[in-house]
Amino acid sequence: MQNFTFHNPTKILFGEGQIAALDAHVPRDARVLITSGGGSITRNGVLAQVEAALGNRTHFIFSGIEPNPTYETLMQAVALAREERIDFLLAVGGGSVIDGTKFIAAALKFEGEPWDILAKQAPVTDAMPFGSVLTLPATGSEMNSGSVISHRAKGDKLPFMSDATFPVFSVLDPTTTYSLPPRQIANGVVDAFVHVMEQYMTYPINANVQDRFAEGLLTTLIEVGPRALAEPHNYEVRANLMWTATLALNGLIGAGVPADWATHMLGHEITALHGLDHAQTLAVVLPAMLTVRRTQKHGKLLQYAERVWNITEGTEEERVTAAITATRDFFERMTVPTRLRDYQIGSDSIDTLIAKLQEHGMTALGERADVTPEVSRKVYELAV
Amino acid sequence: MQNFTFHNPTKILFGEGQIAALDAHVPRDARVLITSGGGSITRNGVLAQVEAALGNRTHFIFSGIEPNPTYETLMQAVALAREERIDFLLAVGGGSVIDGTKFIAAALKFEGEPWDILAKQAPVTDAMPFGSVLTLPATGSEMNSGSVISHRAKGDKLPFMSDATFPVFSVLDPTTTYSLPPRQIANGVVDAFVHVMEQYMTYPINANVQDRFAEGLLTTLIEVGPRALAEPHNYEVRANLMWTATLALNGLIGAGVPADWATHMLGHEITALHGLDHAQTLAVVLPAMLTVRRTQKHGKLLQYAERVWNITEGTEEERVTAAITATRDFFERMTVPTRLRDYQIGSDSIDTLIAKLQEHGMTALGERADVTPEVSRKVYELAV
DSSP, X not given: OOOEEEEEEXXXXXXXXXXXXXXXXXXXXXOEEEEEOSSHHHHTSHHHHHHHHHTTSOEEEEOOOOSSOBHHHHHHHHHHHHHTTOOEEEEEESHHXXXXXXXXXXXXXXXXOTTHHHHSOOOOOOOOOEEEEEOSOSSOGGGSSEEEEEETTTTEEEEEEOGGGSOSEEEEOGGGGXXXXXXXXHHHHHHHHHHHHHHHSSOOOSOHHHHHHHHXXXXXXXXXXXXXXXXXXXHHHHHHHHHHHHHTTSSTTTTTSOOOOHHHHHHHHHHHHHOOOHHHHHHHHHHHHHHHTTTTTHHHHHHHHHHHHOOOSSOHHHHHHHHHHHHHHHHHHTTOOOSGGGGTOOGGXXXXXXXXXXXXXXXXXXXXXXXXXXXXXXXXXXHO | OOOEEEEEEEEEEESTTGGGGHHHHSOTTOOEEEEEOXXXXXXXXXXXXXXXXXXXXXXXXXXXXXXXXXXXXHHHHHHHHHHTTXXXXXXXXSHHHHHHHHHHHHXXXXXXXXXXXXXXXXXXXXXXXXXXXXXXXXXOGGGSSEEEEEETTTTEEEEEEOGGGSOSEXXXXXXXXXXXXXXXXXXXXXXXXXXXXXXXXXOOOSOHHHHHHHHHHHHHHHHHHHHHHHOTTOHHHHHHHHHHHHHTTSSTTTXXXXXXXXXXXXXXXXXXXHOOOHHHHHHHHHHHHHHHTTTTTHHHHHHHHHHHHOOOSSOHHHHHHHHHHHHHHHHHHTTOOOSGGGGTOOGGGHHHXXXXXXXXXXXXXXXXXXXXXXXXXXXXXXXX
């Protein structure tokens, strides 16, 4: 096990009806800015529940935070928050809304040009306190301090994280997910699955607990993922999906172990170039990535085969192949296609994808920094 | 899954050499009171490392916090802290030292008679900030807000918990455990194992993740427990044991599920009457408790048999029996005897034990509150 620091102060309020707990967790005299995406929280009644819980607290609503939230949009929220002397932010939505709200919170306390938080990785030492009401299980943003923000004009998409940008609390009410389109549920399951894999599928390092926890999350996603599609109003299924997606990226299973994240980096370029959903790119890249790097990941692939997929028959190579196939089949069963050609993308895109990776400095990826552009090319080729 | 609140703000600094990180985590201008138990931290060099890390910060040492820490001793520390205008506490030791330090921290900010925190469960809304350097993996006190304090004069032993009594940070350096006597390691493994069982071995409630995490902790203890005895200087083994014991009682696996704790309550009376180590009482009570309540716990016992012990052959009743036997054998393999007669206690003690349970109001224990004194009597009888 590697040395690590683990710290996660976010309070989780989990379960049906917990939106009402906002009354106990938002400061009584706060001036609140509710941040949101499109109109879904109006249509499904979540916004009405939130406003009811806030009672007579002064509050404003900033809607329109887009998927891949942009600096341009978020700075409008910063201006509104300053104008209305806001002192508490409440993100109501999925990962994009929460990521965007982290940036708003940091920008409000930042001296200088807030884009420097991303472009220059200027340290964020203070942020406005904020909570979240999660409506889409997927990214884990509701219980971590990370955020990814895009700059429309510059064409950049950059991450930041800070101890100051953990949500103070997050409400996880599984019933808020009932009205999600199947595509968003499917994407969320794949996203959470690959979050776990990026922290688990590296090399053995005697981190027994972290391995068991990661395997537990993967197994749970395999159990509940297809049922979440088939039974959209099954509370227990949605509850397990929601809590699993949160635990997939809250720092716990990644503490003390190496991490990969090459699948994410290769996927980001596909989204940037072709507009695929983030989870679609992960479903495309991961099976190819595991195949190309099966030698380097041999030990963990065998463990994964046995513990997650109960694959114990055949030679070691056969078991590894079967585990990768099972992974691909799971994504397909989740209705997320796993080949570039399924999205009308051919091998003629690969030169551009590799050039973009190089432009972004992504030339030594993975847990051993051995995913060179040459290796990435093989992955893209196999993903076609 | 039940509704739940999960909140754990303690920062964990894990790994060899992390005591040096105290310098970054104890406020620069703090006046520090180091709290400790006997002299082991002097003999094994931990105190010297702590003092080196504190550098030129003003600090004092209060030693002598006993196993089952007492109000009488702790109030001496409170007096010293007041006299020396202490503003940060640093517990260096095992669960008793950390539990005791939680009480000191709460008492220092409490208006009125501090014993009321325990006797009247007076709310603790503020406490002096404190950190810990853990030297004994067992109780989980390093990452939770609970504490159990005894009053020597009154003969009481009572718990309290408060959001204000989470450690700000805890240093977990596995090498600090190398010099522990085998009996303390063995006890720690049993203690952590039963902590998990109390939160897991109840009835099925569709909490897939919590079950998988609990099973992962149990499996890890079964893997590393005997090796921790056989290979006292094996870093990886001690690291996995230490992190597992912390996660066994930090609120995570207990969030959203019912809990039992009847084994603990019956065990407490044995300690009070006969002076057995806490873990010894758990090793005695748990196999008997599972046997007596095997019908009520049937579903989870079957799941435990299969997932933790790989018992899949035989009838359901045979598998349940085999799982209980495997549990007992594991404790015995950890060199902790599992029958009262192994500690020279006979059935003539049972009337007194039951009377004490009744005196303490422990008449409706367990996840369904159906462990009446009559059921407890059967457990004690079977435990002889």
